[in-house]
Amino acid sequence: MNPQIFEKLKILAEAAKYDISCSSSGASRPNTEKGIGSAAGWGICHSFTEDGRCVSLLKIMLTNHCIYDCGYCVNRRSNDIPRTTFSVSELVELTIEFYRRNYIEGLFLSSGVVRNADYTMERMVRVAKDLRTIHRYNGYIHLKSIPGVSRELVAEAGLYADRLSCNIELPSEQSLRLIAPDKDYQSVFRPMHYIQQGFLESKEEKKKFRHASHFAPAGQSTQMIIGVSPDDDNRILHLAYAMYQRPAMKRVYYSGYIHINTYDSRLPALSAPPLVRENRLYQADWLMRFYHFKVDEIVNETHPNLELEMDPKLSWALRNPHCFPVDVNTADYEMILRIPGVGVKSAQLIIASRKFGRLTSENLRKMGVVMKRAKYFITCHELPAYTIHEVSPERLRQLLTLSAKKKKDDKQLIIHF
Amino acid sequence: MLYYLYDGTFEGFLTAVFDVYYRKEIPGRIVTAETALPLFTDIHNVITAKDKAERVFQGLQKKISQSAIHMLYICYLSEIQDIERILLRYIQKALTSPVSIEINFADDDVLTLSKIYKKVLNERTHLVQFVRFQKTADGMYFALTDPVYNVLPLCADFFQDRYADQQWLIYDSRRNFGLYYDLTETEIVRFEHPPVDLKTGSIVREQQDDDEKAFQDLWKEYLQSITIQSRKNLRLQRQFMPQRFWKYLIEK
Numbered sequence: 001m002n003p004q005i006f007e008k009l010k011i012l013a014e015a016a017k018y019d020i021s022c023s024s025s026g027a028s029r030p031n032t033e034k035g036i037g038s039a040a041g042w043g044i045c046h047s048f049t050e051d052g053r054c055v056s057l058l059k060i061m062l063t064n065h066c067i068y069d070c071g072y073c074v075n076r077r078s079n080d081i082p083r084t085t086f087s088v089s090e091l092v093e094l095t096i097e098f099y100r101r102n103y104i105e106g107l108f109l110s111s112g113v114v115r116n117a118d119y120t121m122e123r124m125v126r127v128a129k130d131l132r133t134i135h136r137y138n139g140y141i142h143l144k145s146i147p148g149v150s151r152e153l154v155a156e157a158g159l160y161a162d163r164l165s166c167n168i169e170l171p172s173e174q175s176l177r178l179i180a181p182d183k184d185y186q187s188v189f190r191p192m193h194y195i196q197q198g199f200l201e202s203k204e205e206k207k208k209f210r211h212a213s214h215f216a217p218a219g220q221s222t223q224m225i226i227g228v229s230p231d232d233d234n235r236i237l238h239l240a241y242a243m244y245q246r247p248a249m250k251r252v253y254y255s256g257y258i259h260i261n262t263y264d265s266r267l268p269a270l271s272a273p274p275l276v277r278e279n280r281l282y283q284a285d286w287l288m289r290f291y292h293f294k295v296d297e298i299v300n301e302t303h304p305n306l307e308l309e310m311d312p313k314l315s316w317a318l319r320n321p322h323c324f325p326v327d328v329n330t331a332d333y334e335m336i337l338r339i340p341g342v343g344v345k346s347a348q349l350i351i352a353s354r355k356f357g358r359l360t361s362e363n364l365r366k367m368g369v370v371m372k373r374a375k376y377f378i379t380c381h382e383l384p385a386y387t388i389h390e391v392s393p394e395r396l397r398q399l400l401t402l403s404a405k406k407k408k409d410d411k412q413l414i415i416h417f
Numbered sequence: 418m419l420y421y422l423y424d425g426t427f428e429g430f431l432t433a434v435f436d437v438y439y440r441k442e443i444p445g446r447i448v449t450a451e452t453a454l455p456l457f458t459d460i461h462n463v464i465t466a467k468d469k470a471e472r473v474f475q476g477l478q479k480k481i482s483q484s485a486i487h488m489l490y491i492c493y494l495s496e497i498q499d500i501e502r503i504l505l506r507y508i509q510k511a512l513t514s515p516v517s518i519e520i521n522f523a524d525d526d527v528l529t530l531s532k533i534y535k536k537v538l539n540e541r542t543h544l545v546q547f548v549r550f551q552k553t554a555d556g557m558y559f560a561l562t563d564p565v566y567n568v569l570p571l572c573a574d575f576f577q578d579r580y581a582d583q584q585w586l587i588y589d590s591r592r593n594f595g596l597y598y599d600l601t602e603t604e605i606v607r608f609e610h611p612p613v614d615l616k617t618g619s620i621v622r623e624q625q626d627d628d629e630k631a632f633q634d635l636w637k638e639y640l641q642s643i644t645i646q647s648r649k650n651l652r653l654q655r656q657f658m659p660q661r662f663w664k665y666l667i668e669k
């Protein structure tokens with residue numbers, strides 16, 4: 001084997017590592033005619049790096065050469081770093097050999113921009129095309145589309161990829177103009193729009209012909225960098241919420257800014273990435289996607305930032321004492337989900353079991369409800385009434401944040417996929 | 418105390434349940450023949466019989482859903498001590514109750530089994546996640562595994578579908594059996610002496626494919642390169658990747 005491969009892998013994995021998304025979920029692709037591999041429909045993490053992140057895909061760049069100069073990026077033109085480029089066949093071989101050994105679920109390919117968007121994207125698409133057509137590879141492929149890429153190339157990429165992504169990176173156009181002046185919102189949103197169109201058209205066609213071609217069956221995702229610009233959580237989450245209203249948008253990722261390009265005075269000199277804030281944003285994202293919260297309930301003009309000391313669900317509960325206590329034996333699912341200390345699983349267990357008889361606090365505890373929290377927000381006709389109203393929201397805030405402080409280390413990022 | 422001895426198969430266990438009803442007695446324990454028994458116990462030897470197992474199965478089908486029956490089988494694979502007794506209690510309750518008990522999580526046995534079920538399925542997921550194949554000189558892909566529950570049989574379909582165009586063998590070092598796929602079907606195999614180092618799971622160098630070492634090194638290099646040092650969190654890593662799997666991981 002070519003010894004250069006080691007050097008290239010090192011440089012180009014390093015170059016890709018700040019892209020947070022590693023999800024391989026959402027596509028189900030059965031093995032066809034004894035080709036290689038299948039996509040499982042749910043993501044499988046094959047390893048975890050020392051920073052605790054899931055490794056599901058071979059996340060790599062085609063090249064780290066770039067004509068652009070985005071402030072937050074390691075690969076920006078003005079950085080003096082070793083640069084290299086994979087050939088299409090090198091990447092194909094690496095993907096297949098890793099895949100056959102059960103190291104990975106598939107490939108996540110991104111790239112710096114060489115010459116122009118289409119020139120770059122064309123080579124990325126070649127990798128995906130060779131994998132699918134020459135090697136009959138059915139594993140997962142995620143292609144990150146290059147800003148400003150043409151509709152034709154997006155259309156071709158969608159034929160081979162399971163997921164496409166376009167990163168917004170900065171939550172407002174102003175910030176983008178300041179920090180990444182080579183890009184604008186148009187160059188990001190237009191490809192995003194092409195993907196959505198392709199996705200919807202292929203869905204329509206599938207209804208008519210069973211063998212209509214796939215188009216990025218796992219939809220698209222995007223990422224925002226947190227803490228590099230002054231944008232508040234209100235802005236970030238409203239943008240995310242708007243994104244989720246689009247039919248093909250599956251995931252929005254939040255990536256705590258890491259201060260790499262220390263010489264650039266436009267950027268905030270953070271000593272450590274804002275991991276707690278990032279975690280709170282993911283929790284808020286979960287509330288929107290799985291807990292039926294509207295974005296305005298989580299953040300708004302008067303409450304523009306998530307509280308760092310507590311999760312957004314508890315924060316909402318403390319701001320809305322009039323909604324509690326909730327009677328677990330009668331309340332509907334939506335309301336049970338909103339009780340602090342109750343997760344989706346325990347909410348479902350509660351709804352299923354209470355048909356058989358009244359639930360006691362002991363039942364709840366065994367079903368996984370965190371009673372230390374929940375007890376202030378529920379009644380089940382046996383607990384002495386010591387709810388948020390008796391304790392008062394202010395006092396409860398103190399009580400519950402105090403006990404959480406001890407576990408501060410746990411607040412590191414957990415990536416849900 | 419009354420002991421029921423059976424052969425350790427699910428069919429054998431269902432036969433034991435049949436005997437409980439037929440003989441109108443409740444054993445203190447239902448155990449496999451290998452279990453060490455105290456002196457002076459009453460013993461009933463269960464003779465596995467397909468038709469008896471089938472009767473119990475049909476009885477259950479009238480009372481609980483197909484997926485609940487499947488859940489019982491998965492829990493059985495946990496091989497947890499005295500799982501047979503919990504399963505028996507569940508089955509007795511299921512058979513006597515006029516309505517299905519399967520979602521009554523206020524019942525201790527229903528809740529306990531639902532937790533065991535999740536644990537076993539998690540172990541299955543772990544196996545799928547952390548199996549690492551090594552390519553042998555004759556082109557076969559080999560992996561050693563050591564799951565706490567007997568979940569390898571549950572993974573056969575997954576691996577057969579995913580790696581349909583390569584020969585592979587996954588060997589459970591704890592239970593001493595493996596699944597071997599020969600490009601057409603998957604079968605169970607047993608070795609006197611598996612041709613590997615049981616401590617590390619690696620096959621001897623002479624039997625490795627020429628490029629095997631290189632790809633292992635590339636994989637290790639890759640994992641090092643994508644780690645973000647400023648986010649280092651070893652506890653989180655251990656939480657997701659239980660240490661008991663590390664011995665057969667190439668990267669560890």
Ligand code: SF4
Nearest residue numbers: 066068070073076112
């Ligand atoms: S275009 Fe991409 S690779 Fe190039 S500098 Fe900007 S973020 Fe970095």
